[in-house]
Amino acid sequence: MNTRLLQKYNKPGPRYTSYPPATFFHDGINADHYRNMLVKSNTQHPENISVYIHIPFCKQLCHFCGCNTSCYPSADFIEEYIETLIKEIESVSELLDKSRPLTQIHWGGGTPNSIDLAHVKRVMEVLLDKFQPAAKAEIAMECNPAYLEPEHIDQLAAMGFNRLSLGIQDFNEEVLKLVNRKPSKYPVEELIARMKANNMDGVNIDLIYGLPGQTPASFRNTIEKAIAISPDRLVTFSYAHVPWVKSAQKKLEEIGLPSVEDKLAMFETAYDLLTQKGYEAIGMDHYAKPGDELSVALKNKKLHRNFQGYCTQETTGQVYGFGASSISQLQGGYYQNKKDTRQYIDQLNNNGFATDKGYEVSKQDIIRRTVINEIMCNGFLDFDEMAKVFKISTDELKIVVGYNDEKLQDFIKDNLLKIDGNTIKLLENGFLVVRNIAMEFDPLLSQGKGQYSKTV
Numbered sequence: 001m002n003t004r005l006l007q008k009y010n011k012p013g014p015r016y017t018s019y020p021p022a023t024f025f026h027d028g029i030n031a032d033h034y035r036n037m038l039v040k041s042n043t044q045h046p047e048n049i050s051v052y053i054h055i056p057f058c059k060q061l062c063h064f065c066g067c068n069t070s071c072y073p074s075a076d077f078i079e080e081y082i083e084t085l086i087k088e089i090e091s092v093s094e095l096l097d098k099s100r101p102l103t104q105i106h107w108g109g110g111t112p113n114s115i116d117l118a119h120v121k122r123v124m125e126v127l128l129d130k131f132q133p134a135a136k137a138e139i140a141m142e143c144n145p146a147y148l149e150p151e152h153i154d155q156l157a158a159m160g161f162n163r164l165s166l167g168i169q170d171f172n173e174e175v176l177k178l179v180n181r182k183p184s185k186y187p188v189e190e191l192i193a194r195m196k197a198n199n200m201d202g203v204n205i206d207l208i209y210g211l212p213g214q215t216p217a218s219f220r221n222t223i224e225k226a227i228a229i230s231p232d233r234l235v236t237f238s239y240a241h242v243p244w245v246k247s248a249q250k251k252l253e254e255i256g257l258p259s260v261e262d263k264l265a266m267f268e269t270a271y272d273l274l275t276q277k278g279y280e281a282i283g284m285d286h287y288a289k290p291g292d293e294l295s296v297a298l299k300n301k302k303l304h305r306n307f308q309g310y311c312t313q314e315t316t317g318q319v320y321g322f323g324a325s326s327i328s329q330l331q332g333g334y335y336q337n338k339k340d341t342r343q344y345i346d347q348l349n350n351n352g353f354a355t356d357k358g359y360e361v362s363k364q365d366i367i368r369r370t371v372i373n374e375i376m377c378n379g380f381l382d383f384d385e386m387a388k389v390f391k392i393s394t395d396e397l398k399i400v401v402g403y404n405d406e407k408l409q410d411f412i413k414d415n416l417l418k419i420d421g422n423t424i425k426l427l428e429n430g431f432l433v434v435r436n437i438a439m440e441f442d443p444l445l446s447q448g449k450g451q452y453s454k455t456v
């Protein structure tokens, strides 16, 4: 795909990790709504339970960070946080049907691997006691390799972790210095070998393009190094610049961000090198080896997505979030906890729940969410089949998602998708602008809630 086309489609838009996007969450949703929906979720689809644990602490804050995190607190505060997290798990699990299988546990942050692993072990024991883990449950943690010791990998494996994601961001240490980040403490090859020795099959590397100091040539070196290390999966995040939400990002403007042309060239270089080396492109920014579950799911049109990234429809369930700022993603709605850790602890200890805001979905939202997910994940939509799922006519479905043939003409002309009768299929380059295509099926977008980062 040429830079001109990428530039044409490079405009602000949601990432659609939820539908509607988190900018629609409102404070009319409280703990009572969450409690009711927890009970309802037992009879809703999917039956599987996914758990998300949020650890919002980092030893050093990266200037680019868009995550919900904060400076490292005292050991006592971390202990209080973990105690509260356990209380939350107990309150929620009491309302959930014990026969539902726990298929996924995801630890994110912040830097979950920076806390004493004895805390992680305690929480895991409570989870495995309160829920019914499936035989092949996926247990993952996002790790910052600056704080990852090889022995930690053995300890995490002994607790049942089978997937670790390493936040590399860039192998170039000059770039890391500019964004206030430490490099991996050990050679990444050594960490990955240790994971493999522990039979972990889902080794992932996160990279970001669009940071100060990066050039297309320097990012090429980073991608080549990543390919040489051969992770099972790799993500190249487009740096999301949202200084109106994350004021630390203003520092990156002062240092100097790469030009739009350079940023797009980095994206293209990564895409070309990774796909030439046999990685399958998944969605807009993920890559996986051909035998990886994500690649297989994409082939079978069974790819799914939640706030934690791409996943397969088999393993993922309704997501129950624990910890400050965590979001529960249930069939009936989204429920986000207080972001401030002190408020989270106090509210949870007073009420048993710390819901801050959320959004309960209507039938129309569910239809739009399913359509947008199909496009974002599988690059395919059969209007007739989808209408059957929702027991409405194809014309009614088109009205709900605000669709008309005219809307997609530009994408067709640019060879990004094709329409065949009542089906829409993204062509190879279509995934590069998949957020733009999804936006055409989102009538709520015109309400203009919140500002979004650019799509490429």
Ligand SMILES: C[S@@+](CC[C@H](N)C(=O)[O-])C[C@H]1O[C@@H](n2cnc3c(N)ncnc32)[C@H](O)[C@@H]1O
Residues within 6 Å of the ligand: 064, 065, 066, 067, 108, 109, 110, 111, 112, 142, 143, 144, 145, 166, 167, 168, 169, 206, 207, 208, 237, 238, 239, 240, 241
């Ligand atoms: C919670 S962080 C990862 C865990 C760990 N704290 C670390 O930094 O390695 C998840 C990922 O989000 C990505 N990320 C963070 N801020 C971002 C931003 N502003 N734009 C795009 N990606 C971002 C990074 O690639 C990071 O690895």
Ligand code: SF4
Residues within 6 Å of the ligand: 057, 058, 060, 061, 062, 065, 066, 067, 069, 109, 110, 111, 144, 167
């Ligand atoms: S990128 Fe990771 S380590 Fe850096 S501040 Fe964000 S959560 Fe913390």
